[in-house]
Amino acid sequence: MLSIENLHASVEDGESTREILKGLDLEIWPGEVHAIMGPNGAGKSTLGHIIAGKDGYDVTEGTISFNDENLLEMAPEERAAAGIFLAFQYPVEVPGVATMTFLKAALNAQREARGEKALSTPEFMKAVKTAADKLGVKQEMLRRPINVGFSGGEKKRNEIMQMALLQPKLAVLDETDSGLDIDALRIVSEGVNSLRSPERSFLVITHYQRLLDYIVPDHVHVLAGGRIVRSGGPELAKELEERGYAEFLEAA
Amino acid sequence: MPAVQETIDRVAAIDVDKYKYGFVTDIESEKAPKGLSEEVIAFISAKKGEPEWMLAWRLEAYKRWKTMTEPEWAMVDYPPIDYDSIYYYAAPKGTSAPKSLDEVDPELLRTYEKLGIPLKEQEILAGVRKQGEPSDLDEIAGDAPYSRVAVDAVFDSVSVVTTFKDELAKAGVIFCSISEAVREHPELVQKYLGTVVPTSDNFFATLNSAVFTDGSFVYVPPGVRCPMELSTYFRINEQNTGQFERTLIIADKGAYVSYLEGCTAPQRDDNQLHAAVVELIALDDAEIKYSTVQNWYPGDAEGKGGIYNFVTKRGDCRGARSKISWTQVETGSAITWKYPSCILRGDDSRGEFYSIAISNGRQQIDSGTKMIHLGKNTSSRIISKGISAGRSSNTYRGLVRANPKAKNARNYTQCDSLLIGDKCAAITIPYVESRTGTAQFEHEATTSKISDDQLFYCRARGIGEEEAVALIVNGFVRDVIQQLPMEFAVEAQKLIGVSLEGSVG
Numbered sequence: 001m002l003s004i005e006n007l008h009a010s011v012e013d014g015e016s017t018r019e020i021l022k023g024l025d026l027e028i029w030p031g032e033v034h035a036i037m038g039p040n041g042a043g044k045s046t047l048g049h050i051i052a053g054k055d056g057y058d059v060t061e062g063t064i065s066f067n068d069e070n071l072l073e074m075a076p077e078e079r080a081a082a083g084i085f086l087a088f089q090y091p092v093e094v095p096g097v098a099t100m101t102f103l104k105a106a107l108n109a110q111r112e113a114r115g116e117k118a119l120s121t122p123e124f125m126k127a128v129k130t131a132a133d134k135l136g137v138k139q140e141m142l143r144r145p146i147n148v149g150f151s152g153g154e155k156k157r158n159e160i161m162q163m164a165l166l167q168p169k170l171a172v173l174d175e176t177d178s179g180l181d182i183d184a185l186r187i188v189s190e191g192v193n194s195l196r197s198p199e200r201s202f203l204v205i206t207h208y209q210r211l212l213d214y215i216v217p218d219h220v221h222v223l224a225g226g227r228i229v230r231s232g233g234p235e236l237a238k239e240l241e242e243r244g245y246a247e248f249l250e251a252a
Numbered sequence: 253m254p255a256v257q258e259t260i261d262r263v264a265a266i267d268v269d270k271y272k273y274g275f276v277t278d279i280e281s282e283k284a285p286k287g288l289s290e291e292v293i294a295f296i297s298a299k300k301g302e303p304e305w306m307l308a309w310r311l312e313a314y315k316r317w318k319t320m321t322e323p324e325w326a327m328v329d330y331p332p333i334d335y336d337s338i339y340y341y342a343a344p345k346g347t348s349a350p351k352s353l354d355e356v357d358p359e360l361l362r363t364y365e366k367l368g369i370p371l372k373e374q375e376i377l378a379g380v381r382k383q384g385e386p387s388d389l390d391e392i393a394g395d396a397p398y399s400r401v402a403v404d405a406v407f408d409s410v411s412v413v414t415t416f417k418d419e420l421a422k423a424g425v426i427f428c429s430i431s432e433a434v435r436e437h438p439e440l441v442q443k444y445l446g447t448v449v450p451t452s453d454n455f456f457a458t459l460n461s462a463v464f465t466d467g468s469f470v471y472v473p474p475g476v477r478c479p480m481e482l483s484t485y486f487r488i489n490e491q492n493t494g495q496f497e498r499t500l501i502i503a504d505k506g507a508y509v510s511y512l513e514g515c516t517a518p519q520r521d522d523n524q525l526h527a528a529v530v531e532l533i534a535l536d537d538a539e540i541k542y543s544t545v546q547n548w549y550p551g552d553a554e555g556k557g558g559i560y561n562f563v564t565k566r567g568d569c570r571g572a573r574s575k576i577s578w579t580q581v582e583t584g585s586a587i588t589w590k591y592p593s594c595i596l597r598g599d600d601s602r603g604e605f606y607s608i609a610i611s612n613g614r615q616q617i618d619s620g621t622k623m624i625h626l627g628k629n630t631s632s633r634i635i636s637k638g639i640s641a642g643r644s645s646n647t648y649r650g651l652v653r654a655n656p657k658a659k660n661a662r663n664y665t666q667c668d669s670l671l672i673g674d675k676c677a678a679i680t681i682p683y684v685e686s687r688t689g690t691a692q693f694e695h696e697a698t699t700s701k702i703s704d705d706q707l708f709y710c711r712a713r714g715i716g717e718e719e720a721v722a723l724i725v726n727g728f729v730r731d732v733i734q735q736l737p738m739e740f741a742v743e744a745q746k747l748i749g750v751s752l753e754g755s756v757g
Contacts (some may be wrong), residue, residue, distance in 0.1 A: 040360075052708075052712045053711070053712070054708050054712075055704065055708070056704075075711065075716075075717075076708060076711035076712050077711045077712075077713075077714050077715060077716050078719075079712075079714055080711070080713055080714035081714050085712075086712050088709065088712075091704075091709070092703075092705045092706050092708075092709035094706055094709070094710070094723070094724055094727055095727055095728065096388070096726070096727025096728055096729070096730035096731070097726070097727035097730075099721055099726065101715075101723070102710075104715035105710075105715050105719065105723055106710075107713050107716055109714045109716060109719060110713075110714035111713045113714065145727065146680065165392075166713070166714070
């Protein structure tokens with residue numbers, strides 16, 4: 001489904017250029033849940049941003065293909081329509097734009113890009129209600145401008161609700177656990193777990209093992225120094241929790 | 253939400269020419285000789301069958317105008333206007349006094365239809381969603397029922413038709429062209445004309461007083477709530493023609509009226525002058541809500557052509573507890589020079605100004621409001637949203653003043669500017685003058701840019717770049733859009749998407 005080969009990416013950092021990803025390889029098959037763990041500054045969020053198509057990164061080498069399409073040549077909205085979803089670490093406020101309005105614009109833009117019929121208002125309302133109920137998102141919140149004045153937990157819940165509504169093929173969760181208390185973490189995780197299916201894959205980016213108690217991954221990778229330095233099963237996460245990232249930092 | 257979707261559809265449907273009202277109607281017209289003189293003024297007056305006093309009033313204004321100089325203080329820049337090369341009067345032939353829609357030249361009806369203003373009354377009811385069907389527009393509309401709209405259609409210098417006249421007359425409401433009002437209701441016109449914007453007010457208002465051609469007249473009698481929205485649709489068609497609209501609205505004691513004007517013009521390489529004067533008068537406990545959707549031809553991307561929109565609009569809250577509210581959506585014109593203002597004369601009166609001013613390409617806007625607090629416990633509220641894109645310049649200029657007798661005057665002003673791109677300018681010039689110690693004036697101003705993060709967030713959800721800009725801008729102006737009558741809120745949202753087309757990337 002997603003195939004990343006030898007990915008090198010850098011950012012402009014004032015006058016100089018800083019290489020963040022230095023030859024990253026990753027292969028995700030349909031239905032798999034992969035976790036990317038690693039110390040701060042390892043390039044975890046960069047990876048998520050590059051998959052979603054954020055400007056400001058220079059891919060100098062390597063390829064990313066998604067269902068045999070060259071992802072790097074696609075605009076962010078084309079990637080979204082093709083089934084890629086990024087749950088933001090810091091969801092962005094858009095003042096004055098009701099969450100409901102935003103969701104409908106997003107859903108119908110994707111549907112139209114795929115040559116599907118736009119949903120009518122009643123169909124859309126039903127779809128939103130289903131997604132919102134699952135995540136415990138209240139109707140009142142759907143009427144508020146998106147992310148404006150939302151608490152940290154509300155923002156993250158809203159991200160997962162959007163995922164439930166948009167039904168992506170590959171969801172990248174960028175530190176979705178950060179800033180969540182234990183109850184919110186459980187709700188969000190249940191939301192994610194209910195969306196697991198043989199066709200849908202997840203890339204869970206996290207600093208802490210805690211999230212992986214709830215969303216149990218098939219594969220765990222350690223990202224350090226811009227590369228995947230070790231891969232394993234769920235037990236690797238536990239090992240990291242006990243021993244920390246120090247040895248990987250040295251290895252990188 | 254459908255509005256946002258329609259914005260996108262509409263943006264998508266545009267190819268080369270983004271201004272869709274740029275067509276010219278091929279219709280024979282009758283014009284006054286070019287240039288301005290006492291003879292031309294007499295010609296206009298005679299064409300309209302005006303009484304003697306009206307001509308005298310015009311000539312008096314003309315005499316004064318000749319002694320005045322064009323103002324230069326606004327943040328706008330344009331080559332000198334040759335007032336002798338303008339036609340001051342142009343009228344489609346054979347439309348001098350149509351009694352009903354059936355008598356109107358079908359070519360004119362087709363023009364208004366093309367502009368989205370079907371004058372056939374029943375058609376105005378069309379396109380309304382089924383009852384009970386939910387819509388995100390409910391957010392904007394609240395519980396307001398869909399209302400019918402009476403239209404006065406002004407083509408170049410004359411009003412071609414006014415709809416729903418009979419039904420309005422039953423309620424005692426007079427809604428007709430100003431020319432007709434001068435003939436049919438001289439006592440009202442003489443009593444109120446020029447009492448808010450005197451003939452000596454300013455260069456353009458004085459010019460207008462001398463040569464005004466048509467516009468609307470509204471009188472709502474005491475205690476009457478006007479049963480429908482009133483609107484005037486202004487269209488400039490002829491080349492080298494100035495449009496000198498004059499509108500006078502009077503809400504007598506305890507009356508209420510909501511009025512909307514819309515404007516378009518063909519795409520031409522020359523600049524054309526629109527110098528209007530609008531006067532509103534609200535007596536005790538009366539309320540006037542005046543909305544404008546201004547979409548005159550803005551000129552091309554290089555700044556060639558377009559309308560000079562030099563307009564004087566002022567409302568007089570003459571009576572106690574009266575209220576005047578201006579809402580404007582300004583997207584067109586090469587240059588806009590316009591300050592819809594309120595004189596808060598009556599005690600406990602209230603003035604409001606809600607504005608969305610969008611400039612793109614080479615457009616120049618210098619617009620804002622004046623709130624003059626004269627009476628006790630008067631209050632005013634100003635919400636201005638300026639959006640600059642392209643190489644345009646967008647100035648908010650405002651004055652809030654409390655005179656010594658204006659005890660407990662209150663004002664709240666909020667000016668927000670949004671910049672799209674880095675070649676445009678937003679300027680905010682608020683003047684505040686308080687001559688009483690009891691006034692409470694608050695002012696807030698922000699300037700922001702559409703952030704890359706906001707754009708990326710929208711795009712990562714599948715929303716294309718242009719649509720994302722339209723969505724973000726519609727969010728930015730939401731407070732003001734909510735002030736517009738329902739039908740026009742939808743129109744305004746679409747217009748915002750269209751006028752910002754090509755502003756990113």
